[in-house]
Structure formats: C-alpha cells, structure tokens
Amino acid sequence: MSKRITPFASLYCSTLDRLKEAIRRKRPGLLRRGVVRQHDNATPHSANLTQQWLQRFGWEILPHPPHSPDLAPSDFHLFGPLKRHLGGMTFETDDDLISELRNWFDNLDVDFFRVGINSLLSRWQKCIDLHGDYVEK
Incomplete structure (x- = not known):
C-alpha cells in the first residue's frame, strides 16, 4: 500500500472504530446480528487496511459498481x-x-x-x- 494512501485508510478505520463503539452503546444487538455497510470505491474504503478491519469485525459490504x-x-x-x-x-x-x-x-x-x-x-x-x-x- 502506498504511503500516500495509508493515512486516509487509517483515518477511515478510526472513523469505523467510533461507529462500532456508537453502535455498541446505542444498538448492541445490531453488532451481534451483523452490520451491512455501503461503501463506494474510494481509496480509503478499498484499501487493504480497511478491508482487514472489516474482515476482523465481520461487517458485510454491499458491492458498488465503479460508475454508480x-x-x-x-x-x-x-x-x-x-x-x-x-x-x-x-x-x-x-x-x-x-x-x-x-x-x-x-x-x-x-x-x-x-x-x-x-x-x-x-x-x-x-x-x-x-x-x-x-x-x-
């Protein structure tokens, strides 16, 4: 992964951490049932670091065609x-x-x-x- 991309992916993963904590506090059952997110194909969303984060927590990502x-x-x-x-x-x-x-x-x-x-x-x-x-x- 390019050094230029890493800070954006890292920042995005920090945002996902805060989202996960907010869901845990406000809707704890949702985390047990599974979270489905929609991402576009922006670099922070498709970066390896982000993909590893999503896999670790088992969040499903809806596919997003590149020009939609x-x-x-x-x-x-x-x-x-x-x-x-x-x-x-x-x-x-x-x-x-x-x-x-x-x-x-x-x-x-x-x-x-x-x-x-x-x-x-x-x-x-x-x-x-x-x-x-x-x-x-």
Missing part, C-alpha cells in the same frame, strides 16, 4: 434538498454555516432518512439489473 455514485443516499436523497434549503443564503463565517446545517438536520423528520435508506434497495436492484450501469431514478 447515485447509489449513495447522500447523492440521490440528501444533497438535493440540502442544496435547495441553502440556495440564496450567504454566511459570514464557517460557524454560521455549521449552525444552519445543524439546525436543518435537527429539524428533519426521521421519515426523511427512512425514505432515503429504503429507496436505496430499489436503486441498488436497478443497478444490478443494468449490470452496473448508471441508475437515474
């Missing part, structure tokens, strides 16, 4: 509404932007996230049916 970024709920469900919400706004400081983002996320209904995650299933199936080709809607 639209399978990430953030791409197809989150960024559009967020962009519309922030449209036309200006911020004096980064803290002002962060405050607005926190406020927006705090006021989203739990169904917003449920719809995004649930629609992943049909989009993923369409991608499989298209043999990895781009999935519109």
Whole structure:
C-alpha cells in the first residue's frame, strides 16, 4: 500500500472504530446480528487496511459498481434538498454555516432518512439489473 494512501485508510478505520463503539452503546444487538455497510470505491474504503478491519469485525459490504455514485443516499436523497434549503443564503463565517446545517438536520423528520435508506434497495436492484450501469431514478 502506498504511503500516500495509508493515512486516509487509517483515518477511515478510526472513523469505523467510533461507529462500532456508537453502535455498541446505542444498538448492541445490531453488532451481534451483523452490520451491512455501503461503501463506494474510494481509496480509503478499498484499501487493504480497511478491508482487514472489516474482515476482523465481520461487517458485510454491499458491492458498488465503479460508475454508480447515485447509489449513495447522500447523492440521490440528501444533497438535493440540502442544496435547495441553502440556495440564496450567504454566511459570514464557517460557524454560521455549521449552525444552519445543524439546525436543518435537527429539524428533519426521521421519515426523511427512512425514505432515503429504503429507496436505496430499489436503486441498488436497478443497478444490478443494468449490470452496473448508471441508475437515474
């Protein structure tokens, strides 16, 4: 593994460690049943260090075709509404932007996230049916 890649994979594995701990605290049964994650093909996700981490903890990764970024709920469900919400706004400081983002996320209904995650299933199936080709809607 290249030295350039290692810090990013290491940082990502640290993030996975924090996620695992949060799941252990908040939903302990989930770790026993198994965790299924979706990764794209970004270098930190596909690095050997990350793959070893995932194998050690038995987390399953959904396959992600290389040219289907639209399978990430953030791409197809989150960024559009967020962009519309922030449209036309200006911020004096980064803290002002962060405050607005926190406020927006705090006021989203739990169904917003449920719809995004649930629609992943049909989009993923369409991608499989298209043999990895781009999935519109």
